[in-house]
Amino acid sequence: MGAEAMMTIRILIIAAALVSQGCGLIIDAVQFIRPMAADELESICARKTLHAGIAAEPLRPFVFPAIFTDEGLRITGLDVDLVREISRALSERCGVSVNVIVHLVHFPSLFVELSEQKIDLFVSAVASNVPSPTRAGFAYSIPYFYGGGLAIITQRPEIADRIRERVRAGPDHANHLAAQKAALYDFLIAVQKGSGSHRYAEAQLHMDRVVLCDSLPAAFESEDPSIDIILGKLPVLQHMVSRVRKNWQLVTFEGGKPFLLTSENYSVVMAEENYRLRWFVNDVLFELEQSGRLAKMRRRWLEDDYAYPRRAAAEGLSFAPDNMPRQHDQGTCRAATAR
């Protein structure tokens, strides 16, 4: 081999080395932005921990208020059961026991914690079909609860009567939904801040008649401003008026059909880019649905007669006091247009 050929080979070797080093740099840069050691599922398996967010505001029967038991702090409800099912399936998938660390945070903060990757997912009766720019970047599992929707409750029977009468007599009676919206025009309506009802109000109602409440209990107790109706999730409102706030009533049409403004399905919320985790959670929910267990879980929480403290003591998920607001307050209500 001549000297010229040798030189060519040397140049090629040096070039190859430089190129491969460059590749290394590119790979390093990518790894810096997003570690390639594992996807989100592998990451959960590696740390043997699932960080699950749950709303600190009770959304009975999906999330009951946190209580104290013989075993310490516990949280329970249908959504808590789902978190346990997901962690059980993760344990099988990972081949090691995956523990759940519950992050009990205020509802609007769930989205923030997920954005900041402090939690892997959250479950708190979140409707997957709420169009809002504030929901960009989040993705939803297949529904675990169907047939929800925004409903209305009131403490005053005359208001329920007036709404019914307006819908019946309104000029828009052929367009039922438009008639329903129009029937609410002069009522002071309470919605929970950051929830689907808030997003609905922003998009569909006159905000000068809307009162923003930090939580549902705050709406129930609001005296200044004194609200006429509460707009919220049908199954939550049904549970509240039938078991907790019996002096309130669901606004219904003749025959008992609830006055609904939307249709909602509830899903587990995850980061948009976490495709593998989303497939995994979808599989878990699909299997639960197919086996009939999910329907049984729904019946158990939504229809059975029970007292949640006993269930919390027997089967609730524990959480560390540091993972809950130190002083959870139901908050207050104020006019949506107030600065």
Add this chain to the structure above:
Amino acid sequence: MNPIPSILLSISFGGLLLAGTIAYADMPVLEAQETARLLALLLDSGREVVKRNQELIDNPRKGHKGFTPDEFERQLVEEFHRRSDIDLANNSSTALSTNTRKLLNVLVQAGKAVVSDAQAVINQRGVGYKNFVPATFGSQAAWRFSAKSEVRLKQTTLNPRNVKNQPDAYEEQVLRSLIGRSDRSAISDVVDNGGALRLLTPIYYSKDCLQCHGQPVGELDISGYPKEGALEGDLAGAISVRIPLREK
């Protein structure tokens, strides 16, 4: 074998056989007995403090309740002082042994830690019943204390709501003997061939307890458990203490 401990051991067991109340330990039986009595009294004082603050704790209209760990300690020390004439706030006020004082302090700290953990639940506004009651406080405080000492402290009853409070054979025997007994004092025995001292201090239902444990029997109480159908003054259970007497 070093002959000295052997001699001590045989003397101690000889004493045990003769008197039935002496065992080989750093803490003599009488001191262990007094320590056990005081530990049970202190735990029951903590239960009483929680009971006294129940209305405040379950007030749904109030956020921060002011029932802080320090406030709990203040009330606990006061209640214990009232019941035992021992002022835990004043180290030099009584002739408690170092061991006893140390154990009582561990229990005070355990109780404070329970109240500290429960702050988030206690201070929820908009939520009434929070299940932070004498029984749940007592279970957690006893468990935390037992984890930090060699002394085992437990609440027990013949038909417990929590299976972890199921009585063992000794506790069951004593609990049965306590039913219908007019003497409300504690019962203690040296067991395990002098290896441990056991003491059970009975707890009786007061009027406040009957809201959950009273009548009609079988009706579900606020926490979802069937009521026991108890009457005021009935035996509710006992605080059980087990102190090892033998050096390890």
